[in-house]
Amino acid sequence: MKITSATVYHVKGQGLTPVIVELQTDAGITGLGEAAPSFGCGGSGAAGMIRDLCERFVVSRDARRINAIVAEMIDQAFWLRNPGGIAASALSAIETALWDIKARSLNLPVYDVFGGRLRDNLDYYANGWYFGAKSRAEVISKAEAAVRDGHRGLKMYPLARIRPNGTLRHPDNRFADDRTVVKDAIAFVRDMRAAIGPDVLLMLDLAGGLSHSDTILFCKGIEEYDISFVEEIIDPGDLGAMRQIAPHIQIPIATGERHHLINGFRDLLETRSVGILQPDIGNVGGFAEAFKVAALGEAYGLKVQPHVCASSLGASVGAHLSACIRNFYIQEHFPYWSTIPGYVEVANEPFESCARNGKLPVPEGPGFGVTLNDAVMEKYVVARLG
Incomplete structure (x- = not known):
C-alpha cells in the first residue's frame, strides 16, 4: 500500500489555526494527522517541517511500515533527535496519519489496533468555557453557565488575561513587578469555587507563569478549594525546579504537553514529582509514542490526561488514546470553539458538541473516524506532494 x-x-481561523496532513495511498485509503501548533505560534514552521519530512521520507513509501518510516525520520532528519516543538509536532502529525491509514485498511478504529478500548465513555473537563469574557466577573458568570450546560469539570487560568477574541494571553515576566497578583489569583479561585459549588471538578493551569516562591505561596493559598490538579507549575524543562517545588505542594501536579518523545518524559518521571501526565499526541511524537508514555507513566503509578487543544481531528485522536490506556484519568475538551467569531470547523464530524450527560462517547468507525470538509479545506492548502 x-x-x-x-x-x-x-487553517487560518480564529481561536485555532490547525496544521493538518492528509496522506493518500494507491489503495484509495487516506489518513489524517494534526500537529500541536493549532494555537500559539509555530503553525507555519510545523507545516513546512511536515512538507519536508513527507517529501524525503514518506511519499512513495509502504504505508503499512509505520515503524520503519518513523525510525528513518528520527535517525536521518537530524532535528528529530532531542527535538523541539516544531520538529516533534511534524513527526507527530505524520505518524498519526499513518495509524489512521493502518486502522482504516483493517476497517477498525485506531484504539482496536492498540488492543481495544477499555471504556465506552470518557470523563472530561471543559476548557474554553470563558470565551468572550471581558472581566473576572464575566468569567465566573460563564463558569456558572457551563455548569448549567451540564459540564461537570472546568479548567481555569487564574493568572491569564483574556484577549478580545475570547482566547487567553498567558502571564508575562512572571508578574515580577506586581505584588498583588498572588493574592488576587487566590481570591479568583475562591470565588470560582463558591460559584460552581463543591461537586464540580476544578483544575488550574499556571502556564509556568510565576516565580518559584510565588508558585508555592499560591498553591498553599488554594489548598482548601478542592483543586483536582494544578498544571505547569514551572517551565516545562526545569526539572530541578520541579524537585524543589513539588514537596511544598499538596495538590496533584500535572504536566507534559510540551515534552517530546518518550525520552522527554523519562527524566521528568525520575523526579518523582508529578501525579498526572499530559502528553499531547500532536507534539509527543505521535499516537504510538503517546501510548508508550502512558505505559511508562503506569509503571510509575501515574494517571494520564491527554492534552488536547486542537481541531475536531485532534480531539478525536485524543479520545482514541484515552479509550485504550489503563491509567486514563480525564479528557480535556473544548465544547465552545464555535462561539468564537471566525472559527473554522475542519471536519465533517464536529467533535466539540458530542458531549452528553457529562461524558464524551468514544468515537466509532474506521481509523480516527474523521473526514475533512474538502470544500472548507481547499483554500488552506499550503503544500501538495506526489
Whole structure:
C-alpha cells in the first residue's frame, strides 16, 4: 500500500489555526494527522517541517511500515533527535496519519489496533468555557453557565488575561513587578469555587507563569478549594525546579504537553514529582509514542490526561488514546470553539458538541473516524506532494 501523495493544510481561523496532513495511498485509503501548533505560534514552521519530512521520507513509501518510516525520520532528519516543538509536532502529525491509514485498511478504529478500548465513555473537563469574557466577573458568570450546560469539570487560568477574541494571553515576566497578583489569583479561585459549588471538578493551569516562591505561596493559598490538579507549575524543562517545588505542594501536579518523545518524559518521571501526565499526541511524537508514555507513566503509578487543544481531528485522536490506556484519568475538551467569531470547523464530524450527560462517547468507525470538509479545506492548502 504505497503512499502516493501528501497534502498539508494550515487553517487560518480564529481561536485555532490547525496544521493538518492528509496522506493518500494507491489503495484509495487516506489518513489524517494534526500537529500541536493549532494555537500559539509555530503553525507555519510545523507545516513546512511536515512538507519536508513527507517529501524525503514518506511519499512513495509502504504505508503499512509505520515503524520503519518513523525510525528513518528520527535517525536521518537530524532535528528529530532531542527535538523541539516544531520538529516533534511534524513527526507527530505524520505518524498519526499513518495509524489512521493502518486502522482504516483493517476497517477498525485506531484504539482496536492498540488492543481495544477499555471504556465506552470518557470523563472530561471543559476548557474554553470563558470565551468572550471581558472581566473576572464575566468569567465566573460563564463558569456558572457551563455548569448549567451540564459540564461537570472546568479548567481555569487564574493568572491569564483574556484577549478580545475570547482566547487567553498567558502571564508575562512572571508578574515580577506586581505584588498583588498572588493574592488576587487566590481570591479568583475562591470565588470560582463558591460559584460552581463543591461537586464540580476544578483544575488550574499556571502556564509556568510565576516565580518559584510565588508558585508555592499560591498553591498553599488554594489548598482548601478542592483543586483536582494544578498544571505547569514551572517551565516545562526545569526539572530541578520541579524537585524543589513539588514537596511544598499538596495538590496533584500535572504536566507534559510540551515534552517530546518518550525520552522527554523519562527524566521528568525520575523526579518523582508529578501525579498526572499530559502528553499531547500532536507534539509527543505521535499516537504510538503517546501510548508508550502512558505505559511508562503506569509503571510509575501515574494517571494520564491527554492534552488536547486542537481541531475536531485532534480531539478525536485524543479520545482514541484515552479509550485504550489503563491509567486514563480525564479528557480535556473544548465544547465552545464555535462561539468564537471566525472559527473554522475542519471536519465533517464536529467533535466539540458530542458531549452528553457529562461524558464524551468514544468515537466509532474506521481509523480516527474523521473526514475533512474538502470544500472548507481547499483554500488552506499550503503544500501538495506526489
